[in-house]
Amino acid sequence: MEFRQQIEELLNTFLVEREDLYLIDLKISTADAITVILDGDNGVSLQDCLDASRAIENNMDREEHDFSLQVMSAGLSEPLVTPRQFRKNIGRELEIILTDSKEIEGELIKVEDDKITLIMKYRKPKEVGKGKVDVVEERELPYTEIKKALVAVKF
Structure with missing residues (x-):
């Protein structure tokens, strides 16, 4: 399975469990630096970001594929898109x-x-x-x- 596809599936599984959260953007650089931007109907807490990060990190093997991961909430500087x-x-x-x-x-x-x-x-x-x-x-x-x-x- 392609790396991006793996990340998307893990994120989608997490978001199905957390219906109050939704994905704004997923970026993966050529150096496999993953950036996930989330928003939520009631905002996004630090714990929400940690949970999303763990949903990805705990299900990926760094020996197989090295990557960096950053999960953040959509801030005021982020445009509204959905x-x-x-x-x-x-x-x-x-x-x-x-x-x-x-x-x-x-x-x-x-x-x-x-x-x-x-x-x-x-x-x-x-x-x-x-x-x-x-x-x-x-x-x-x-x-x-x-x-x-x-x-x-x-x-």
């Missing part, structure tokens, strides 16, 4: 780069299998006269139009 991740962040402000490179910000209010809905609040110039008006716009975005979506960190 509908499940978006659902977890309903009510939060998102910064989104669209496929046409435009950047928008808005509060995530709805998540569907093929699109998300944001409430965007901004100011725009009045159509007549000087000054600006406040605008509140609801916008649906298909996942196909989203290049990158991050949770906005506000202090």
Whole structure:
């Protein structure tokens, strides 16, 4: 069995047992450095990362195949990629780069299998006269139009 396939099977077995966790990314370098990025419906604890790491390490033979392993949670710097991740962040402000490179910000209010809905609040110039008006716009975005979506960190 191919090395990557072994790792994927071990991870999938672990994730079947832990339905609250899901895989965001699996990277294996040419030097067999494995990086696993997990997320969870209720976040990811250090213990969750340790359990995932053990599920892989305890079932692989280092004598047969030497590797390094790093298991981590998806942090704030990681983009949202799955509908499940978006659902977890309903009510939060998102910064989104669209496929046409435009950047928008808005509060995530709805998540569907093929699109998300944001409430965007901004100011725009009045159509007549000087000054600006406040605008509140609801916008649906298909996942196909989203290049990158991050949770906005506000202090």
